[in-house]
Amino acid sequence: MKQSIRQNKMLLAVTLLFSIITSAAGVLIAIILQKVIDAAMQGDMLLFKKIVILSVAYLLLLSLFGFMYAICSKALIRNLTLSLRERVFRGVFRRNAEEFTSSNTADYLSALTNDIKLLEDNYIQPLLLTLQNVVVFAASLIILLYLSPLITLILVVCMILMFTVPSLFGKALQDKQSAVSAQMSIFTTSVKDLLSGYEVIKSYAMGKHTEQKFQQENTAAANTRFAADRLFAANESLSETLAILTQFSVVFIAAYLIISGDFSAGSLVALVQLSGGFVGPVLVVMQNLPKIQGVKPVVQRINDLASEEAQPKSGLLEPVFNENLEISRLHFAYQQGNQVLSDINLSLQKGKKYALVGRSGCGKSTLVKLLSGYYDRYEGSITLDGINIKQLDPERLQQMTATIHQNVYMFDTDIKQNICLHEEFSEEVMETALHTSGVHKFVEKMPSGLLTTVGENGSQLSGGQRQRIAVARALIRSKPILILDEGTSAIDMQTAYEIESRLLTLKELTLMTITHNMNEELLGLYDEIIYMENGRIAEVGSFHVLRARGGGFAAFCSLHKGDVAEALQA
Numbered sequence: 401m402k403q404s405i406r407q408n409k410m411l412l413a414v415t416l417l418f419s420i421i422t423s424a425a426g427v428l429i430a431i432i433l434q435k436v437i438d439a440a441m442q443g444d445m446l447l448f449k450k451i452v453i454l455s456v457a458y459l460l461l462l463s464l465f466g467f468m469y470a471i472c473s474k475a476l477i478r479n480l481t482l483s484l485r486e487r488v489f490r491g492v493f494r495r496n497a498e499e500f501t502s503s504n505t506a507d508y509l510s511a512l513t514n515d516i517k518l519l520e521d522n523y524i525q526p527l528l529l530t531l532q533n534v535v536v537f538a539a540s541l542i543i544l545l546y547l548s549p550l551i552t553l554i555l556v557v558c559m560i561l562m563f564t565v566p567s568l569f570g571k572a573l574q575d576k577q578s579a580v581s582a583q584m585s586i587f588t589t590s591v592k593d594l595l596s597g598y599e600v601i602k603s604y605a606m607g608k609h610t611e612q613k614f615q616q617e618n619t620a621a622a623n624t625r626f627a628a629d630r631l632f633a634a635n636e637s638l639s640e641t642l643a644i645l646t647q648f649s650v651v652f653i654a655a656y657l658i659i660s661g662d663f664s665a666g667s668l669v670a671l672v673q674l675s676g677g678f679v680g681p682v683l684v685v686m687q688n689l690p691k692i693q694g695v696k697p698v699v700q701r702i703n704d705l706a707s708e709e710a711q712p713k714s715g716l717l718e719p720v721f722n723e724n725l726e727i728s729r730l731h732f733a734y735q736q737g738n739q740v741l742s743d744i745n746l747s748l749q750k751g752k753k754y755a756l757v758g759r760s761g762c763g764k765s766t767l768v769k770l771l772s773g774y775y776d777r778y779e780g781s782i783t784l785d786g787i788n789i790k791q792l793d794p795e796r797l798q799q800m801t802a803t804i805h806q807n808v809y810m811f812d813t814d815i816k817q818n819i820c821l822h823e824e825f826s827e828e829v830m831e832t833a834l835h836t837s838g839v840h841k842f843v844e845k846m847p848s849g850l851l852t853t854v855g856e857n858g859s860q861l862s863g864g865q866r867q868r869i870a871v872a873r874a875l876i877r878s879k880p881i882l883i884l885d886e887g888t889s890a891i892d893m894q895t896a897y898e899i900e901s902r903l904l905t906l907k908e909l910t911l912m913t914i915t916h917n918m919n920e921e922l923l924g925l926y927d928e929i930i931y932m933e934n935g936r937i938a939e940v941g942s943f944h945v946l947r948a949r950g951g952g953f954a955a956f957c958s959l960h961k962g963d964v965a966e967a968l969q970a
């Protein structure tokens with residue numbers, strides 16, 4: 401927040417300047433009123449005409465400065481919200497994979513929309529209003545002191561009362577605003593979940609449950625907001641009552657002074673006008689300060705998400721992969737006490753091809769995530785060409801690896817952009833990537849070819865087509881390490897075989913395939929099979945050696961074949 405304000409300090413200064421001029425000039429109305437009424441009461445036509453001319457000039461200047469203030473304050477709000485959104489967006493993308501996945505994406509959406517709006521309504525605008533009213537208050541105080549020190553004293557006493565009572569609301573409002581932000585986040589997450597589940601909801605007739613769930617969350621969000629608004633309402637009406645009480649005191653005392661002959665009628669009008677300019681600002685400040693206080697937790701949340709300027713990556717090395725990736729005595733748990741990987745020792749050579757197999761849940765995906773720098777809170781060591789990966793630039797490390805999962809993310813644009821991701825590649829490189837990945841096979845049949853749009857998250861493509869695009873996306877950049885986490889599972893056997901066997905011939909590519917497909921011919925082409933059991937590496941070796949050994953892998957293969965045969969018979 402502070403950084404966004406600092407970025408706009410010039411505009412803020414100009415806005416404040418116009419605010420001061422407009423507010424101070426507004427207070428002068430009281431003096432004009434006093435003079436014009438006194439001139440009328442005295443029947444002084446010359447003075448009256450002078451005041452009329454001065455008033456016209458005053459009015460023109462006031463509206464000009466008022467307009468300038470309005471434009472500047474709106475530009476300031478635009479710049480601040482723009483900068484906050486940009487910094488939150490950058491901050492979210494600067495998070496490492498573990499931090500990023502620790503929150504639901506709807507939480508980020510809620511911060512970018514609901515929370516920024518909350519800041520605009522309850523922080524930026526109230527802050528500007530407060531500053532403006534502080535100036536009106538100061539100018540009114542000076543003129544009031546000049547007109548009547550006694551009435552000024554009474555006003556100050558009333559004001560102290562007005563300040564102390566509603567400040568009691570501050571803490572309660574803070575808690576309520578926090579609750580509104582949290583509830584809006586739950587609401588957005590829940591609605592996103594329901595909308596994403598459209599297909600399941602429709603096909604499993606979950607409409608009623610979905611509506612009930614939406615209603616529940618919607619009501620909770622509306623009620624939480626209403627609870628905060630109730631407190632605001634109490635705060636506002638109490639402030640208004642105190643303000644009216646103050647104005648009554650001023651007028652009654654001034655009327656008494658007129659009756660006793662100590663005051664002119666013009667001064668009374670000026671006083672009434674000024675007491676408005678004195679009480680009004682305090683009222684505005686009192687209503688807005690709790691808002692500003694109350695929104696502090698939201699400011700904190702935005703500050704936590706927003707990125708600071710990129711720190712120089714001092715001490716971090718550029719990753720280089722020419723030789724090997726070594727894993728030594730690696731232990732890892734997502735939650736304490738629930739070990740997922742235990743004592744993993746492995747040596748992967750550049751350019752070699754590895755198949756990682758094992759029962760579901762034995763830790764294969766977790767292991768490859770650790771290799772690509774996804775998590776860094778593990779025991780043991782992972783080294784790339786002899787350098788511990790914790791000493792390497794994590795962003796560059798992630799960029800060395802491409803992982804293709806069962807569910808591939810597609811941007812809502814055409815096939816070409818989904819492969820190139822807005823980078824330029826030569827035709828030759830493009831052609832090679834299209835052929836090796838098997839994309840050419842289905843693109844040739846499409847009327848718009850590579851320019852065919854894929855729809856939201858690739859909804860207009862099959863799962864296998866999406867996976868082939870993801871393979872092309874990785875190949876076109878010559879990523880040194882490619883991980884297929886069941887990355888060809890959605891492709892028909894024949895095409896998957898063709899793609900995998902082509903990938904196996906790429907000399908420079910280090911390939912790690914997690915697969916449940918026990919195709920002997922294909923597995924035989926891998927340099928090594930890494931067989932995992934219960935978070936440990938049970939066996940490593942070539943397919944034929946492991947089969948001949950008759951250990952865990954051989955049993956896993958036979959079992960798997962049995963499953964396939966059973967499935968075929970059924």
Ligand SMILES: Nc1ncnc2c1ncn2[C@@H]1O[C@H](COP(=O)(O)OP(=O)(O)OP(=O)(O)O)[C@@H](O)[C@H]1O
Pocket residue numbers: 734735740758759760761762763764765766767
């Ligand atoms: N983000 C996570 N948080 C907590 N536990 C997790 C997380 N991801 C995986 N696990 C747990 O870690 C264990 C290993 O999961 P992992 O996905 O690595 O297995 P896998 O061998 O790849 O399984 P599959 O073949 O079914 O994909 C499982 O018990 C799983 O429940």
